[in-house]
Amino acid sequence: MSKKSLSKSLIYLISANIMSVMISGVILLIFPKIFSIAEFGMWQFYMLLNMYFSYAAFGLADGVYVRYSEKQNFDKLKYIGFHFWLIMILDIFLIIGLILNTDISKVKIMMLASISCILVAPKSIIVYHLQSMGKTTETSMYIIIEKLLFVFLLSIIYMTNISVTISNIIYADLLSKLVTIVCLVIKNPKNFTFKFNNNFDLFKEIIENFKTGIPLVLIGTSTLFIIGIFRFAIEKKWGIESFSKASIMINFSSFLMIFISSISLIFFPLLRNININSISYRYNKISKIVFFLMLLVLLIYYPIYMLVQYLLPNYSDGLIFLPILLIITILDGKIIILNTNLLKVLRKEKKIFIYNVYLILLTISIYLIILYFISEVFYVFILMMIVILIKYLLLEYEVRKILGYQKILVNIFFDEFLYIILILSLMYFTDSIINSLTLFVFVICIYSLINKGVIRDLKYFKDNR
Structure with a gap:
């Protein structure tokens, strides 16, 4: 791919992601003012189901993306069409099972989310295939078309006599997805057809793609699954209103995770290009830099706090969960940027x-403990943080053990957790938001002074390639 083509692809990809985040952000600010807490909760429940259903390709799409992008497997691209229809059939069976076991009050939302699943999950295999062929610009265009069409349909609903209901907004979302997949079919008809043969090659390919893809999906989405399970627990025990207040705060932190994930794309080649023998020496410095970046991300707490207080007062009860969610963001951000990337460089994906x-x-x-023994939503968020903390400790311990560090847990505690404890104290126990912000900035300045030599070393990473 030429530099010009690469630049064009990156521009389209970044534009598509920025557009998605902006539209989601505007919805997060406008919908709570239009709908009741319960109605907005149903929209968020639909989006939560969408998130889970988007992975209902069962790892096949990821397996195809990894395996068929290798030159020696180009001849197997003829199986793409079969994989597309297989995912659709599997999704239909999955959906029937879920609907039959769904509470009657949520059947309609489940059915609408199921339609979305049928439109989205099989499409992922075609999108991944196009990306593996270097057609990032084309796939980004489909994202842009889908989002613009959704905004256009929302505008029509708002400006005409069509009632502004959650159901109609979901219909607009489904129609925009349907148009996108129709465009894909028209543009890439060969990817939706296949010739069935009687030998076992096709079935071997399916099994290999499952084996390759399922671990990749779980590695990339485990935190989403973990948080999603906690969200389902909140909805199940405390109802749709508590779910709505909790989910809006989770969505704010999700926007940060999108930004952090984009940073991880920069750090992977950086880590991969460091000489393997110098990784142990460099790791501690890079770790401090990543943690410093995560501290800066935490500053977003203050504008979010004021935004919710003044624009969404009905949801201000949920602000008590925000500091915990931002600590989760710090921990998971470091996992995504550093721990997972480094373990991949060291070929430890199985771990x-x-x-x-x-x-x-x-x-x-x-989840089962919450349903029977937990009495307050706040404790659910504490448990959520503990699970992500365990994940962080396991991966950080594994990395430092491989790199030959001594007194690992002591180092981890003094490197980061003293600051995390201090941050939580500032956010929860300071008498005013201005005092909290002032002290928080002071902590960042102290951290910068203590680690100024490490942060300055960022420009020297290229020396050990």
Whole structure:
């Protein structure tokens, strides 16, 4: 790919992501003012189901993306069409099972989310395939078309006599997804057809793509799954209004995670290009830099706090959860940027996968505990933070053990957790938001002075490539 093509692809990709975040942000500010807390909760429940259903390709799309982008597997691209229809059939069976076991009050939302699943999950395999072929500009255009069409349909609903209801907004979302997949079919018809043969090659390919893709999906989405399970627990025990107040704060932190994920794309090649023998020496410095960046991200707490207080007063009860969510963002941000990337560089993906499986099983166990023993939503967020903290400690311990560090847990505690404890104290126990902000900036300045040599070393990473 030429530099010009690469630049064009990056511009489209960044534009598509910025547009998605901006539209989601505007919705997060406008919808709570239009709808009641319960109605907005149903929209967020629909979006939560959408998030889970977007991974209902069962790892096949990720397996195809990784395996078929390799030159030696180009001849297997003929199987793309079969994978598309297989995912759609599997999703239909999954959806029927879910609807039959859904509470009657949520059947309509579940059915609408299920339609979205049928439109989104199979499409992912075609989008991944196009990306593996270097057609990032084309896939970004589909995202832009879908988002612009959704905004256009919302405008029509608002300006005409059509009633502004959650159902009509979901219909607009589904129509924009349908138009996108129709455009994909028209533009790439060969990817939706296949010739069935009687040998076992096709079935071997499906099994190989499952084996490759499922661990990748779990590695990339484990935190979303963990937080999602806690959100379902809140909705199940405390109802849609508590779910709505909790979810709006989770969505604010999710925007930060999108930004952090984009940073991780920069750090992976940086880590990969460092000489393997110098990683141990460099790791501690990079770790401090990443943590410093995460501290800066925490400053977003203050504008969010004031925004919710003045624009969304009905949701101000949820602000008590925000500091915990931002600490989760710090921990998971470091996991995404540094721990996961470094373990991939060291070819330890299996370790990441095993830890994530254990943590998801732990979260499911905690889900049952919440339903029967937890009396306040606040404690659910504490448990959520503890699970992400365990994940962070496991991966950080694994990395430092591989790199030969001594007194690992002591180092982790003094490197970061003293600051995290201080931050939580500032956010919860300071008598005013101005005092809290002043002290918070002071902590960042002290951290910068203590670690100024480390932060200055950022420009020297290229020396050990």
